[in-house]
């Protein structure tokens with residue numbers, strides 16, 4: 001026997017009968033009322049917004065091929081020689097088949113995006129909402145603007161296989177040291193970090209190799225996590241070589257594992273187990 005329509009209400013997976021049937025539908029309750037709005041400023045709501053940023057970022061970037069993140073100053077102007085260098089590096093990376101990912105802003109980010117786009121390679125910008133109005137630079141094919149710095153940083157690390165660090169200030173230093181800390185602590189598989197500008201970064205590298213090493217606050221091999229160059233071709237070559245090395249080490253590790261399994265299987269067969 002079928003139930004009369006007025007005696008039953010299904011609301012998604014829920015079933016109500018008789019007196020339990022609510023007077024309004026779920027849609028009505030959502031659409032008819034506004035209610036108080038202060039909950040949008042609470043942490044549980046922020047957690048949902050943070051989740052949605054991860055969803056947007058993963059959605060946009062998941063099908064991107066091998067990529068390199070390029071960091072650098074938002075303030076360097078197009079008439080600076082560093083800008084031209086950034087453009088050249090963006091172009092060479094694109095020519096070598098890498099997608100270029102930047103912070104999407106002006107200065108060195110724009111230079112790298114411009115070079116990549118002109119060379120026909122995918123040019124991506126991961127922007128950040130800042131207190132002053134600012135949009136993604138115009139040399140970006142695909143972009144997303146994040147509210148949260150830490151979500152955006154995850155995207156750089158997850159979707160690029162190398163970091164290139166052009167001259168820059170605090171933001172650039174933050175990105176450089178985040179990258180080498182992740183590599184140093186084994187939180188990510190070792191990937192190349194290339195500093196561009198021997199004159200600009202030389203003092204920092206010297207201080208790291210001298211002071212930090214002398215005081216024992218880093219390991220002797222840690223300075224080798226960074227490469228230093230002025231040359232766009234060398235940037236690409238360093239990254240390419242590091243990737244070939246990484247692939248070789250992965251292959252060797254797989255071989256070792258396979259041999260270990262074979263030995264184990266043979267032993268088990270010998271023991272009749």
Ligand SMILES: CC(C)=CCNc1ncnc2c1ncn2[C@@H]1O[C@H](COP(=O)(O)O)[C@@H](O)[C@H]1O
Pocket residue numbers: 070071072073074075102103104105106109127128130134167168169170171172173175
């Ligand atoms: C004109 C101006 C200051 C705009 C700032 N607009 C920005 N837009 C996007 N990413 C940024 C911006 N400022 C800093 N960043 C991030 O921090 C780095 C640059 O910081 P800095 O200028 O070196 O310290 C970039 O690699 C980028 O990822």
